[in-house]
Amino acid sequence: QKEVEQDPGPLSVPEGAIVSLNCTYSNSAFQYFMWYRQYSRKGPELLMYTYSSGNKEDGRFTAQVDKSSKYISLFIRDSQPSDSATYLCAIANSGYALNFGKGTSLLVTP
Amino acid sequence: SQTIHQWPATLVQPVGSPLSLECTVEGTSNPNLYWYRQAAGRGLQLLFYSVGIGQISSEVPQNLSASRPQDRQFILSSKKLLLSDSGFYLCAWRSGTHEQYFGPGTRLTVT
Numbered sequence: 001q002k003e004v005e006q007d008p009g010p011l012s013v014p015e016g017a018i019v020s021l022n023c024t025y026s027n028s029a030f031q032y033f034m035w036y037r038q039y040s041r042k043g044p045e046l047l048m049y050t051y052s053s054g055n056k057e058d059g060r061f062t063a064q065v066d067k068s069s070k071y072i073s074l075f076i077r078d079s080q081p082s083d084s085a086t087y088l089c090a091i092a093n094s095g096y097a098l099n100f101g102k103g104t105s106l107l108v109t110p
Numbered sequence: 111s112q113t114i115h116q117w118p119a120t121l122v123q124p125v126g127s128p129l130s131l132e133c134t135v136e137g138t139s140n141p142n143l144y145w146y147r148q149a150a151g152r153g154l155q156l157l158f159y160s161v162g163i164g165q166i167s168s169e170v171p172q173n174l175s176a177s178r179p180q181d182r183q184f185i186l187s188s189k190k191l192l193l194s195d196s197g198f199y200l201c202a203w204r205s206g207t208h209e210q211y212f213g214p215g216t217r218l219t220v221t
Contacts, residue, residue, distance in 0.1 A: 008151075032208040043200055043212035044154075051208075088154070092208045096142060096161070097169075102153035 003027055004091055006101025015110050019076040023089035023101045026070065030099070033065050034090040035074045037083075038103065044088055048074065079108045112137035116201050116213040124221055129174075129188040131216050133201030136182065141203040143184040144210060145176055148198040160184060196220045 006023045013019055021035075032051045036044035048063040050056045056063045062075040072091070076083055086103040113136045123129060135141055145157040156169045158176035166176050173192060177185045184201055196219050202210040 034209055036212075041198075041215075041217065043215045046209055046211060049207075049209045090210075096159055096167075096204075097156055098208070098210055100154040102151075 003099045004089060004101045006089055007104055008102055010105040010107060012107045012109060013079055015079060015081060015108055017079050017108070019074075019079050019083070019106060019108075021074040021076075021087050021089075021104050021106070023072050023091070024070055025072070025091050025099070027091075027093070027099075028067075028070065029093045030070075030091045031094065032092040033063065033072050034092075034098070035061075035063055036088040036090060038086045038088060040085075047087075081108050081110050084108050112203070112205075112211065114201060114203055114211060114213040116199075116216050118216060119214065120217045120219075122219045122221060123191055125193055126190045129186070129191055129195070129218070131186040131199055131201075131218075133184040133186075133213055134182055135203045138182070138203065138205055140181060141205055143178065144202040144204070145184065145186050146200040146202065148200060148215075149196075154200070158186070191220045193220050 004025050035048040037047050038044040050063050053065050053067045060077045064073040084107050086105050088103045089101040090098040092098050115134050144159045146154045148154050160166050160178045174188050199216045201213040204210045
């Protein structure tokens with residue numbers, strides 16, 4: 001079983017829709033949770049970082065962590081064509097490495 | 111603010127040729143530095159990380175090597191490239207907390 005599982009998509013939604021992106025993980029020692037956005041041929045950009053269960057909101061983005069279910073989500077409200085990208089979840093314990101999902105490709109159509 | 115640079119942006123090299131990719135970070139001291147490779151459909155693969163000058167940890171045995179000659183400089187090298195070394199190489203840094211910040215990447219094609 002891989003440590004972090006993420007549906008690769010692609011996920012296609014119309015502009016203005018609410019997008020839900022998800023990852024599951026297997027190691028209950030993981031404590032730190034991140035979401036990155038990666039545009040084609042660019043480096044990943046950190047969107048959200050959280051270390052507790054519950055919700056964290058930043059503008060149109062909400063990160064949700066459920067440690068009991070080992071499940072994390074990223075919600076995008078009022079999605080825009082500029083949100084079209086690959087979204088990567090990353091999870092860590094107290095060590096040096098991040099465990100990345102393979103990424104979900106999102107397309108927001110006008 | 112912190113900035114991370116990588117060069118070159120793109121590189122086409124023949125099989126068997128040497129490789130040197132460079133990464134530098136500005137605006138922070140004593141960062142942890144990382145090299146990743148991203149191949150199509152395979153996600154991000156951690157290759158090396160460094161917690162200080164001259165300290166390198168290898169995650170994947172292969173024909174690549176890394177060095178950290180200065181606090182904010184990280185170099186990825188190979189003596190002889192293989193076709194399988196093609197990919198998108200990303201450098202990242204991390205300070206006191208756990209999030210990592212990535213550079214713009216180098217796209218390497220080995221022909």
